Amino acid sequence: MARDLPSSEGSRLHRFSFFFVLLGQLWGFAPLLLAAFFVGRSDRYDGWEFIGTGVGALALSAYSLVYTLSFRYWLLDDEIVIKKGFFDRTLRHLPFARISNIAHKQNVLHRIFGVVELNLESGSGAQAEAKLTVLTNTQAAALEQQIRAYQLAGKPLSGKDRNLAQGLSNSSSSAEPSAAISVDASAKLSEAALGDLIRLGLISNRGMLLIGGGFYFLSQTGLSKNNNVFKGIGNTVSGWLGSSHGPLFWVLSILFSMLLILIIVRIASIVVSIIQFYGFKLSGNESTLRTESGLLTRRGGQARIERIALIVINNGWLYRLFKRQGVQVYLPGNAMQGDSMERSGMTHLTPVATLDHVQALIERIFELQISALRWQPLAAKAGRRMAKKALFFGALFWLPLLTFAGLKLTNEATAALCVAAVLSMAWLFYSRHKDARESGYVLLPDFWIIKTGYFSQTIQLVRRDAIQSVGLSSSHFDRTSQMAGVRVDLMVTSMSASPKLKYLSQADAAQLFHLLRIDAMSTLSTPQGPQSAIARSLVEKASAVSAGA
Amino acid sequence: MTTAPQFPEFSMIDPRMRWVWFAQYSFWLSIPAIGISIALVVFDFWWLSPFVFVLIYLGSYFYVMKAYARYGYAIAEAGLWLRHGVIWQAIRFVPRARVQHTDVVHGPIDRKLELAQLVVNTAGLQYQNVSIPGLTEARAHELRDLLLLQTG
Numbered sequence A: 001m002a003r004d005l006p007s008s009e010g011s012r013l014h015r016f017s018f019f020f021v022l023l024g025q026l027w028g029f030a031p032l033l034l035a036a037f038f039v040g041r042s043d044r045y046d047g048w049e050f051i052g053t054g055v056g057a058l059a060l061s062a063y064s065l066v067y068t069l070s071f072r073y074w075l076l077d078d079e080i081v082i083k084k085g086f087f088d089r090t091l092r093h094l095p096f097a098r099i100s101n102i103a104h105k106q107n108v109l110h111r112i113f114g115v116v117e118l119n120l121e122s123g124s125g126a127q128a129e130a131k132l133t134v135l136t137n138t139q140a141a142a143l144e145q146q147i148r149a150y151q152l153a154g155k156p157l158s159g160k161d162r163n164l165a166q167g168l169s170n171s172s173s174s175a176e177p178s179a180a181i182s183v184d185a186s187a188k189l190s191e192a193a194l195g196d197l198i199r200l201g202l203i204s205n206r207g208m209l210l211i212g213g214g215f216y217f218l219s220q221t222g223l224s225k226n227n228n229v230f231k232g233i234g235n236t237v238s239g240w241l242g243s244s245h246g247p248l249f250w251v252l253s254i255l256f257s258m259l260l261i262l263i264i265v266r267i268a269s270i271v272v273s274i275i276q277f278y279g280f281k282l283s284g285n286e287s288t289l290r291t292e293s294g295l296l297t298r299r300g301g302q303a304r305i306e307r308i309a310l311i312v313i314n315n316g317w318l319y320r321l322f323k324r325q326g327v328q329v330y331l332p333g334n335a336m337q338g339d340s341m342e343r344s345g346m347t348h349l350t351p352v353a354t355l356d357h358v359q360a361l362i363e364r365i366f367e368l369q370i371s372a373l374r375w376q377p378l379a380a381k382a383g384r385r386m387a388k389k390a391l392f393f394g395a396l397f398w399l400p401l402l403t404f405a406g407l408k409l410t411n412e413a414t415a416a417l418c419v420a421a422v423l424s425m426a427w428l429f430y431s432r433h434k435d436a437r438e439s440g441y442v443l444l445p446d447f448w449i450i451k452t453g454y455f456s457q458t459i460q461l462v463r464r465d466a467i468q469s470v471g472l473s474s475s476h477f478d479r480t481s482q483m484a485g486v487r488v489d490l491m492v493t494s495m496s497a498s499p500k501l502k503y504l505s506q507a508d509a510a511q512l513f514h515l516l517r518i519d520a521m522s523t524l525s526t527p528q529g530p531q532s533a534i535a536r537s538l539v540e541k542a543s544a545v546s547a548g549a
Numbered sequence B: 001m002t003t004a005p006q007f008p009e010f011s012m013i014d015p016r017m018r019w020v021w022f023a024q025y026s027f028w029l030s031i032p033a034i035g036i037s038i039a040l041v042v043f044d045f046w047w048l049s050p051f052v053f054v055l056i057y058l059g060s061y062f063y064v065m066k067a068y069a070r071y072g073y074a075i076a077e078a079g080l081w082l083r084h085g086v087i088w089q090a091i092r093f094v095p096r097a098r099v100q101h102t103d104v105v106h107g108p109i110d111r112k113l114e115l116a117q118l119v120v121n122t123a124g125l126q127y128q129n130v131s132i133p134g135l136t137e138a139r140a141h142e143l144r145d146l147l148l149l150q151t152g
Helices: A017-028 A030-039 A048-070 A108-113 A137-153 A160-165 A194-203 A207-221 A229-241 A247-277 A317-321 A355-366 A382-408 A411-438 A476-480 A506-523 A533-548 B017-042 B046-070 B108-113 B137-148
Strands: A072-075 A079-084 A090-095 A101-106 A115-121 A130-136 A187-191 A281-284 A288-293 A298-304 A310-314 A324-330 A348-354 A440-443 A447-452 A458-463 A467-474 A483-490 A500-505 B072-075 B079-084 B089-095 B101-105 B115-121 B129-136
Touching: A017 A030, A017 A048, A017 A108, A017 A130, A048 A079, A101 A108, A101 A137, A108 A115, A115 A137, A130 A137, A137 A288, A137 A298, A187 A348, A187 A355, A194 A247, A194 A317, A194 A324, A194 A348, A207 A247, A247 A348, A281 A348, A288 A348, A310 A355, A317 A324, A324 A355, A348 A355, A382 A411, A382 A476, A382 A500, A440 A506, A447 A500, A467 A506, A476 A483, A483 A506, A500 A506, A506 B089, B017 B046, B017 B108, B017 B129, B046 B079, B072 B137, B079 B129, B101 B137, B108 B115, B115 B137, B129 B137
Parallel strands: none
Antiparallel strands: A072 A079, A079 A090, A101 A115, A101 A298, A115 A130, A187 A281, A281 A288, A288 A298, A310 A324, A310 A458, A324 A348, A440 A447, A447 A458, A467 A483, A467 B089, A483 A500, B072 B079, B079 B089, B101 B115, B115 B129
16 A cells, blocks of 8 residues: 655665666676677777777766665565656555565675675566665565565564664674574475485586587687587597498497587586575475575575465476476566576475475475375377377478488488388377376365376476466367367466466366366455465464464 | 356457458468469469469458357456367456456557457466457447456
């Protein structure tokens, strides 16, 4: 609720904020600067580059200075009020009850200066509702705790804790939030050991981006011209086989190259996993969870459990090979922002952990036993339908290739390609049937749980009271096979978080659609408060805490 | 699962939308048709060009007629229903309580035909905007008021 500002001048950002806002601005212009550096390299010097750079630097500095000097915030009982801008002034009221995700970021520079960047997200749009660049660690912790305390018990802070959050304490460097609201009051729920992060690197393909970027850099800078790796591989294989360049030479060269790429990607993936998740820690209590991770830049977030709209358990064949699983979460507002390649705030309950640990975590936080679920299957002919589709696209790939081989290549090469085509089609047939057999769903009072695939299996836990709309769809081939699919739309800003289940029998799909529709209506008849069983229990627990206090 | 699913009776949109859609499809499909015709002229099959245009316009016409017949909406007590699609058919339901805000939009062709489009915005991602085209101005406002009417 909007109201008049208090008579005080409000709190300012940290005195180094100007520096961090300026860095943020420069980072935003980094692609442009890099492009200018690589594309516009020239031996001709006329001085305009320096003038242009100087004007740009002055403009960015002026903007950063005005932004930080004009920024004020007030912490009221139930909301934070932010005033910013000089020419174009903005006054924003953000009620604590609306905040779904508190994202914090701390890179090496932040740590040196003892500050942290805080984003308060409510899920209305892709950008954070309030961006505080930057606060002292103590201020940020106290602010997080004030929001948490309000959301847990509807109880505003007063006195010392609010002063801390507003940076009004006399000795801010040594002051700590009171024990009643301390972050450490939360229990540690999960950690990621270094060994597990190495396993995660071996499981995931996180290094592909790094490798792609590396190749692009080499190609742009011309460093790769005199350093042809593949020529080196050819020479190595030639060394093994003498001077012969027959079919065996090419097969071995290709296999050796693939092996080399695989090793490089895995090493890069391990490096990326460690940089991203080093020191991962999940802590929380019955209502709130908090994560932090990262080797160079520490990122993390704090969110209420009931605001988690979607939980995704990664259970692909490589995860199963290492007897591990990973758990991602999606919240309103934790979108990929600006030039960031990662979602902000809380993104994982654990990046990688043993099966028992993941089961225990899900059971403790969501009161769900995944292993005890009784999965409803897809339509009886789902495997055949999926296989037909895969074989059609497989044929589209192989037929032109085999025709070309028959016309232009030797009989041996054509025969080899025919064998490869038959094997790949057989694999497609088998894998799609296996995918269909292993897929299914469970409808519980609070969650719609979807298990899809076998080789790249994911289990999605959709919180039913987060459903925005429900869809029932079918293609022409679905209808001829008496099948349909159900899709729900959630209040999360990520394209990958759009749960759907295809290849259900028409009757099951219609029933499921109907139940999810009724559920979405009934849970939302009172938009002021969550109505699911878990949310109700959380509210009861919060009320008990409030009454006890 | 014992409850039999029930769908409401869907209302049709204004029949003039068939011609709006036909004009739109014909315009956009003319671009590849011109490209194909140029290729046919270059390869000395120019006499096939008229057939390309006839095929595209006839295809558009039948597709639009089918799409119009499939397109339906209903505003029930519970929320908004939408039925659409010819090859990929879908029925979508947006609970009343999930409606964030609504817009009544008039494009240039809409204005010429005195039609309007009701856009219903939710906080979702895939179906952030659900729109009902081909409404009269009065009907669009009536539907908007019905949708925003608080029940219970």
